[in-house]
Amino acid sequence: MPLAEHTTLRLGGPAGRFVIAHSEEALVAAVRDADAEASAAGERAPLVLGGGSNVLVSDDGVPGTTILVTTAGRELRDIDGAGAILTVEAGEDWDTVVEASVSSGWSGLECLSGIPGRAGAVPVQNVGAYGVEISELLIDVDLYDRRTATVRTRVPAAELGLGYRTSALKGRDAAVVLRIRLALTPGPLSGPIRYPELARALGVPVGAGAPITDVRAAVLELRRSKGMVLDPADHDTWSAGSFFTNPVLDAATADRVAASAADERMPRWPTDNGMVKLSAAWLISQSGFRRGHPGPGGRVGLSSRHSLALTNRGGGTTEDLLALAREVRDGVRARFGVTLTPEPVLVGCAL
C-alpha cells in the first residue's frame, strides 16, 4: 500500500503493513500489537495516520505497521441552552464536524472551517486558523497511552501541552487520541473576530461578532483564494498546508531581523509571553522566493497562491520536496539568520 495514496501531498513510499481501524477496540488492539512487535524488533514506532494532511513520509515508506484511524461518531449534549459539549470520535472528518456544528447553530468552530484531516489529529498540533486555536474549545480527550499501554479517559486539555502548532502529542508517538470533547456556545453569532483579514472580508470591525454561517463562508473563500482547501484538480492544494511555522523569537532577535529587513512593514505580532512572532511567509518572499518558485525538475514547487505551502506539482518525490524545503530554509537563514521549522511531522526522513 503506497502511503502516497493517504497523504494530501501524495508523497510517501509503501507501508510494510496497513491496518484500517474502524472501532476503538480495533484501534487500541492494532496499536498495542504493532507497538509490541516494533519494540521487540527494535524498529521505529508504528505510524498512526488520520487524513495524512500534516505528514511528510519518506520515499522508502514505513517498514512496519501503519494504522489508519477511521472511527466514527459524534454526540452533542446541550447543557440547558447555555452551551453544548460536542464529543467526536478520532476518525471523523474535521470539516464535516465544523460544518455540522455551524449549520445546527452552535458557535465556536467556524473559524476552523476548511482544515483537512480527522478529529483525532486536531489536538496534536493544536490546530489553529483565523485567530482561533482548538485549545480555546477543547475540554478533554480520551486517549490510548502508548507508553503504559492503557486507555485514559477525560485527560484535561491543560495536560496536553498545547502551544502554537504543537502539543505533547506531536511527533512523539506517545498516545493515540480516541475522541475529543469540545465546548460550544449557542449561536447564531460568532465570538469576537480577531483576524483583521477575516474581519475585513465580513465587513465588521476587529473584535465584533458575525453570523457563524457568514464566518464559515468567508473563511472558506479566503482559504480557497490561497489554495488552502483541498481540491484534487488543483496542484496548489497538494500540500501539507503551511510547511513552516511562524518563528517565535525574543524581542532583541526580532529587532535584529527587523533591522536587517530594513522594511517597516515587516509583520510582527507580540505573544502573551513577551516573545515576538514573525511571518514565515513574509520572510520567505523577502528572501527571494516568489510564489510558484520551482523545486527540482518543477515536480514540486511553492504554491502559486501562498509562499508558505510546498506543493507536489505531480510526479514529485519526498526527496524533491525536502530539497525545496532545504533551499527555502537555507535561503531564509542566509538572508535573516532565522532558521524556519517544519510544521508537518516528518516520517522516516529529515530536513
Ligand SMILES: Cc1cc2nc3c(=O)[nH]c(=O)nc-3n(C[C@H](O)[C@H](O)[C@H](O)COP(=O)(O)OP(=O)(O)OC[C@H]3O[C@@H](n4cnc5c(N)ncnc54)[C@H](O)[C@@H]3O)c2cc1C
Ligand atoms: C490544504 C491544507 C491546509 C491546512 N490548513 C491548516 C490550518 O489552517 N491550520 C492548521 O493548524 N493546520 C492546517 N493544516 C494541517 C493539517 O490539516 C492539520 O494539522 C490536521 O489536523 C492534520 O490532521 P490529519 O488527520 O490529516 O493528521 P495526519 O496528517 O494523518 O497526522 C498528523 C500527525 O498526527 C498524528 N495523528 C493523527 N491522528 C492521530 C490520533 N488519532 N492520535 C494521535 N496522533 C495522531 C500522526 O501520527 C502524525 O504525527 C492544513 C493542511 C492542508 C493540506
